[in-house]
Amino acid sequence: MIPLADESPKGYTPYVNYGLITANILIYFFWQQHTQVFVYTYGLVPARLFSPEYQPFSFLTVFTSMFMHGGLLHLFGNMLYLYIFGDNVEYTLGHVRYFFFYIFMGVFAALTQAILAPHSTVPMIGASGAISGVLGAYLFKFPTNRITVLIFLFFFIDIIHIPAIIVLSIWFVFQLVNGWASFVPGMQGGVAWFAHVGGFVAGFLLVSLFEPRRRRGIL
Numbered sequence: 680m681i682p683l684a685d686e687s688p689k690g691y692t693p694y695v696n697y698g699l700i701t702a703n704i705l706i707y708f709f710w711q712q713h714t715q716v717f718v719y720t721y722g723l724v725p726a727r728l729f730s731p732e733y734q735p736f737s738f739l740t741v742f743t744s745m746f747m748h749g750g751l752l753h754l755f756g757n758m759l760y761l762y763i764f765g766d767n768v769e770y771t772l773g774h775v776r777y778f779f780f781y782i783f784m785g786v787f788a789a790l791t792q793a794i795l796a797p798h799s800t801v802p803m804i805g806a807s808g809a810i811s812g813v814l815g816a817y818l819f820k821f822p823t824n825r826i827t828v829l830i831f832l833f834f835f836i837d838i839i840h841i842p843a844i845i846v847l848s849i850w851f852v853f854q855l856v857n858g859w860a861s862f863v864p865g866m867q868g869g870v871a872w873f874a875h876v877g878g879f880v881a882g883f884l885l886v887s888l889f890e891p892r893r894r895r896g897i898l
Contacts, residue, residue, distance in 0.1 A: 682760065686825055699761065707748050711748070721743040724799070728741075791808075811877075811879040821843055851876070855872075857870065
């Protein structure tokens with residue numbers, strides 16, 4: 680099930696969301712080097728983050744890793760979700776608050792995964808954690824919005840419109856199940872599932888704290 684579109688606010692330009700998408704794309708093509716050394720340097724490595732030896736740069740990788748991706752498919756999938764769901768959340772919070780919300784979600788999600796696997800030497804990269812926070816916020820604020828999705832069922836392919844609560848609930852359950860499965864020996868894989876879970880839960884629970892108390896206009 681692939682989301683294609685949603686009910687977006689009319690007459691509103693989500694400048695920050697566009698900026699985040701642009702930044703991720705530009706960084707992938709013009710800054711990120713797809714070498715093991717580069718990924719280990721700028722990716723978030725939990726064992727290095729929680730090392731008893733002081734490494735001043737290690738915490739900054741929480742931020743640098745948030746704008747790196749493991750391949751074109753990884754980048755495209757993340758940016759598709761951010762493009763579809765981010766504009767509504769930005770409309771709700773306002774430009775400035777949305778930016779800080781996005782960054783906070785990314786940090787919270789990354790630390791959730793790192794704390795659960797503090798000795799891992801596998802670098803974590805990707806915007807998925809921050810975007811998961813956006814999805815959680817979207818579910819809280821727009822559960823009845825109709826989402827246009829492309830579905831595959833064996834040889835059956837169709838485009839349907841279903842409420843966000845169904846789309847995002849299925850997405851969350853998938854992350855949660857795979858997260859628990861990752862604790863099974865031999866099933867670890869290479870996805871930081873609990874970064875997705877942590878970001879989604881945080882976005883759902885905390886979005887109201889970022890929302891302006893009096894919406895006199897979009898900030």
